[in-house]
Amino acid sequence: MINITFPDGSVRSYEQGVTGLQIAESISPALARDVLACGVNGETVELNRPITEDSSIALYKWDDDEGKHAFWHTSAHLLAEALQELYPGIQFGFGPAIENGFFYDVLLKDGESIKEADFPKIEAKMKELAGKKEPVVRKEVAKADALKEFGAAGQTYKCEHIDQDLEDGTITTYTQGAFTDLCRGPHLLNTGVIKAIKLTNVAGAFWRGDATREQMQRLYGITFPKKKMLDEYLVMIEEAKKRDHRKIGKEMELFMFSERVGKGLPIWLPKGTELRLRLQDMLRKIQKRYGYQEVITPHIGSKNLYVTSGHYAHYGKDSFQPIHTPEEDEEYMLKPMNCPHHCEVFAWKPRSYKDLPLRIAEFGTVYRYEQSGELHGLTRVRSFTQDDAHIFCRPDQVKNEFLRVIDIIQTVFSTFNFSDDNVEAQISLRDPNDHEKYIGSDEVWASAEQAIIEACKEKGLKAKVEYGEAAFYGPKLDFMVKDAIGRRWQLGTIQVDYNLPQRFKLEYTDEDNTKKAPVMIHRAPFGSMERFCAVLIEHTAGHFPLWLTPDQVAILPISEKFNDYAASIAKYFDNVGVRAMVDSRNEKIGRKIRDNEMKRIPYMLIVGEKEEAEGTVAVRKQGQGDQGTMKMEDFAKKINDEVAEMLKATEISPEA
Numbered sequence: 001m002i003n004i005t006f007p008d009g010s011v012r013s014y015e016q017g018v019t020g021l022q023i024a025e026s027i028s029p030a031l032a033r034d035v036l037a038c039g040v041n042g043e044t045v046e047l048n049r050p051i052t053e054d055s056s057i058a059l060y061k062w063d064d065d066e067g068k069h070a071f072w073h074t075s076a077h078l079l080a081e082a083l084q085e086l087y088p089g090i091q092f093g094f095g096p097a098i099e100n101g102f103f104y105d106v107l108l109k110d111g112e113s114i115k116e117a118d119f120p121k122i123e124a125k126m127k128e129l130a131g132k133k134e135p136v137v138r139k140e141v142a143k144a145d146a147l148k149e150f151g152a153a154g155q156t157y158k159c160e161h162i163d164q165d166l167e168d169g170t171i172t173t174y175t176q177g178a179f180t181d182l183c184r185g186p187h188l189l190n191t192g193v194i195k196a197i198k199l200t201n202v203a204g205a206f207w208r209g210d211a212t213r214e215q216m217q218r219l220y221g222i223t224f225p226k227k228k229m230l231d232e233y234l235v236m237i238e239e240a241k242k243r244d245h246r247k248i249g250k251e252m253e254l255f256m257f258s259e260r261v262g263k264g265l266p267i268w269l270p271k272g273t274e275l276r277l278r279l280q281d282m283l284r285k286i287q288k289r290y291g292y293q294e295v296i297t298p299h300i301g302s303k304n305l306y307v308t309s310g311h312y313a314h315y316g317k318d319s320f321q322p323i324h325t326p327e328e329d330e331e332y333m334l335k336p337m338n339c340p341h342h343c344e345v346f347a348w349k350p351r352s353y354k355d356l357p358l359r360i361a362e363f364g365t366v367y368r369y370e371q372s373g374e375l376h377g378l379t380r381v382r383s384f385t386q387d388d389a390h391i392f393c394r395p396d397q398v399k400n401e402f403l404r405v406i407d408i409i410q411t412v413f414s415t416f417n418f419s420d421d422n423v424e425a426q427i428s429l430r431d432p433n434d435h436e437k438y439i440g441s442d443e444v445w446a447s448a449e450q451a452i453i454e455a456c457k458e459k460g461l462k463a464k465v466e467y468g469e470a471a472f473y474g475p476k477l478d479f480m481v482k483d484a485i486g487r488r489w490q491l492g493t494i495q496v497d498y499n500l501p502q503r504f505k506l507e508y509t510d511e512d513n514t515k516k517a518p519v520m521i522h523r524a525p526f527g528s529m530e531r532f533c534a535v536l537i538e539h540t541a542g543h544f545p546l547w548l549t550p551d552q553v554a555i556l557p558i559s560e561k562f563n564d565y566a567a568s569i570a571k572y573f574d575n576v577g578v579r580a581m582v583d584s585r586n587e588k589i590g591r592k593i594r595d596n597e598m599k600r601i602p603y604m605l606i607v608g609e610k611e612e613a614e615g616t617v618a619v620r621k622q623g624q625g626d627q628g629t630m631k632m633e634d635f636a637k638k639i640n641d642e643v644a645e646m647l648k649a650t651e652i653s654p655e656a
Contacts, residue, residue, distance in 0.1 A: 101222030133192030264382035473499030
């Protein structure tokens with residue numbers, strides 16, 4: 001008999017060789033129907049994989065990320081199986097599960113291509129094959145046999161992958177029906193649970209991401225265990241299109257891109273700049289109360305700085321290449337990260353334990369060379385500004401600093417109405433079975449990991465623990481947020497780092513007069529200004545909070561006769577802190593209202609003869625229509641009161 005430990009800590013005994021499915025059946029028939037995969041000692045595997053020793057187990061259903069991954073991984077193979085039948089001679093590249101669905105890279109023979117018009121027949125073939133409930137069979141194969149099998153099938157790219165990337169003794173294949181693929185898994189037991197199928201896009205993709213290699217076609221799709229789920233997803237996708245930050249950003253004149261300036265390099269227009277600076281001012285105000293000191297560092301640095309930090313080894317190949325100056329052997333790089341600069345700030349003068357924690361903040365612009373095909377609006381760019389800060393502290397201060405950073409992140413989230421129910425924290429810890437790939441002592445790691453876990457518990461965070469997901473230099477805590485239509489975004493992050501203090505030989509004089517290395521904590525509540533703004537645009541559909549929106553009020557004179565009165569109102573508003581613009585175009589009032597609705601300005605004030613005579617404004621609220629007539633002084637007070645109420649969350653004082 002072997003002992004199986006469940007996530008709640010309970011233990012049951014089973015016969016050696018028991019499978020995840022049998023364990024689920026022993027709990028309830030309903031669970032056995034719903035379970036898709038299982039985790040054994042932290043590794044996700046198929047439900048029919050025998051368990052031969054004492055183990056911890058987790059049973060994954062559709063609501064679990066691991067369950068979805070297995071479902072979509074098998075769906076990728078189902079897509080390839082359908083393509084194999086429909087397009088004889090097709091070549092297959094890679095076909096993984098992704099965050100929302102799956103894709104497969106393929107190359108048709110003789111220059112043929114798959115178009116969106118072909119999707120219905122491919123989907124129909126996938127449904128036909130899924131209906132056969134084909135078992136998905138795992139097999140371990142020798143490298144020579146794998147080369148022989150895929151060579152006989154004419155799969156050139158699979159053979160290259162086997163030859164260059166896979167070691168003998170580590171190769172497995174999965175077969176369903178007449179289709180066999182190289183794969184590590186995990187997969188479903190059979191294709192029958194795949195009930196709803198939708199191909200979503202086809203794009204170009206170079207083999208291995210190498211622009212010098214063949215361009216394949218990448219087919220994207222998504223599947224569900226119920227048709228209702230697909231219908232709900234398609235509704236969400238349509239809503240997401242309406243909320244696309246690229247579309248709304250153009251309508252609201254927030255940002256732009258220019259081919260002459262360069263791909264992936266956003267230009268913030270005046271209204272977008274106002275919005276972004278207001279976000280920065282909000283965070284500055286919060287950070288100041290938490291003891292942060294702001295710095296400004298250059299956009300470039302000596303190549304040696306990034307060699308010392310390790311960023312050149314990590315980013316050098318995929319980054320902007322070194323800048324050569326007229327001086328021989330002098331090289332600079334566009335800054336890929338702010339942290340090396342902040343290490344130099346720490347190191348510029350002797351530090352004592354009394355100086356710690358030292359909290360250094362910067363809205364620092366960094367540069368990464370993303371592939372052209374991966375650029376996407378503000379969410380994937382080559383130039384972005386991080387709301388970066390680095391805390392240098394003693395090991396015994398790590399937990400308290402985590403608590404304070406969590407306070408800042410929660411303040412940011414509450415300001416934008418990301419409710420606690422929609423925020424999930426992920427704690428990334430070391431692989432408990434492989435400590436060799438991490439730097440730092442076991443004692444220091446254990447202390448830092450415990451500090452993160454305790455900080456999350458004290459703050460009541462719904463925290464998911466992921467073993468093996470820590471960076472090699474330290475554990476971390478990431479925040480995932482659900483937006484208004486249910487999509488998940490990673491926003492804030494906190495990371496512990498033992499690596500950079502060692503690389504830069506940072507030290508402080510401790511109370512016992514010995515020299516010690518500080519612990520470094522990286523944190524960014526927004527993540528990057530660009531990405532956060534993109535998420536915020538799509539979360540709010542461009543209807544920003546009143547305190548943040550570039551224009552709070554549009555003043556619409558009903559004819560040119562009343563432009564002067566409108567201008568006097570705008571001047572008064574400017575003096576009392578209300579942001580207003582005058583639409584003085586020679587257009588009918590209905591057109592002005594429609595146009596300013598499109599710009600998502602929260603309030604519109606209609607002014608004509610009656611309003612001028614009485615010193616009033618006729619108020620319209622975005623999406624709600626007429627709100628009656630008010631004195632302009634009363635309306636200004638109403639706006640400022642609304643803003644003050646919204647910003648109460650940012651006034652919370654930190655505990656000592």
